[in-house]
Amino acid sequence: MAHTRNKNWKTGTTTGFTLIELIVVMAIIALTLSTLFNLFNGVESKSRDVRRRADMIQIQTALELYKQDFGTYPANIARDSVTYPTPTGANSYIPGLAPTYIKELPKDPSGLNYFDPNGNLFGYVYGSDSTGTNYVFFIHILPESYPTQGQNFYDPIRPTWAWKIYSGKQFGEPGCTYGAPDFCAYPPPSTCKCPFIFTY
Numbered sequence: 001m002a003h004t005r006n007k008n009w010k011t012g013t014t015t016g017f018t019l020i021e022l023i024v025v026m027a028i029i030a031l032t033l034s035t036l037f038n039l040f041n042g043v044e045s046k047s048r049d050v051r052r053r054a055d056m057i058q059i060q061t062a063l064e065l066y067k068q069d070f071g072t073y074p075a076n077i078a079r080d081s082v083t084y085p086t087p088t089g090a091n092s093y094i095p096g097l098a099p100t101y102i103k104e105l106p107k108d109p110s111g112l113n114y115f116d117p118n119g120n121l122f123g124y125v126y127g128s129d130s131t132g133t134n135y136v137f138f139i140h141i142l143p144e145s146y147p148t149q150g151q152n153f154y155d156p157i158r159p160t161w162a163w164k165i166y167s168g169k170q171f172g173e174p175g176c177t178y179g180a181p182d183f184c185a186y187p188p189p190s191t192c193k194c195p196f197i198f199t200y
Contacts (some may be wrong), residue, residue, distance in 0.1 A: 072132025
């Protein structure tokens with residue numbers, strides 16, 4: 001039964017909700033909905049990052065399987081999932097990897113995959129040197145949380161806007177004290193076999 005303002009004929013008083021009471025109830029409902037929305041949004045964000053971690057592990061595993069068969073990683077490539085959106089075959093962002101070593105190349109679970117007006121890439125990126133000795137793979141800008149130094153997928157070059165996996169040593173790591181942003185410059189020191197320059 002809906003509450004309305006009715007006159008009580010025995011006492012002569014009026015019953016029902018006052019304007020203040022209605023405003024308080026509406027504020028409580030709005031606060032509850034806002035809290036639930038933020039909670040749901042946080043769960044979705046964590047779920048997308050879990051999917052991104054799984055994508056990184058699948059790509060890394062597929063690249064190692066490819067190397068076992070061919071002796072190198074897919075070579076001489078610098079491609080991204082925006083320019084090369086095909087999930088399999090020669091026109092994919094890692095040609096030759098899917099469908100043999102991975103069913104299809106992943107895209108970000110957010111559904112975002114684009115260049116913004118400033119030319120910033122929102123997507124997945126693969127690069128390798130001319131011989132296929134080393135590679136770098138990263139998810140650019142899209143992750144919603146970022147690992148810290150020493151954690152898996154930490155990118156020392158882009159610590160707050162990318163996750164990365166790679167082969168070889170990187171510039172700044174022990175034994176590799178000079179070079180380019182992602183791999184050491186040529187000629188590398190003996191402990192750093194990565195004469196590869198790759199920036200994105």
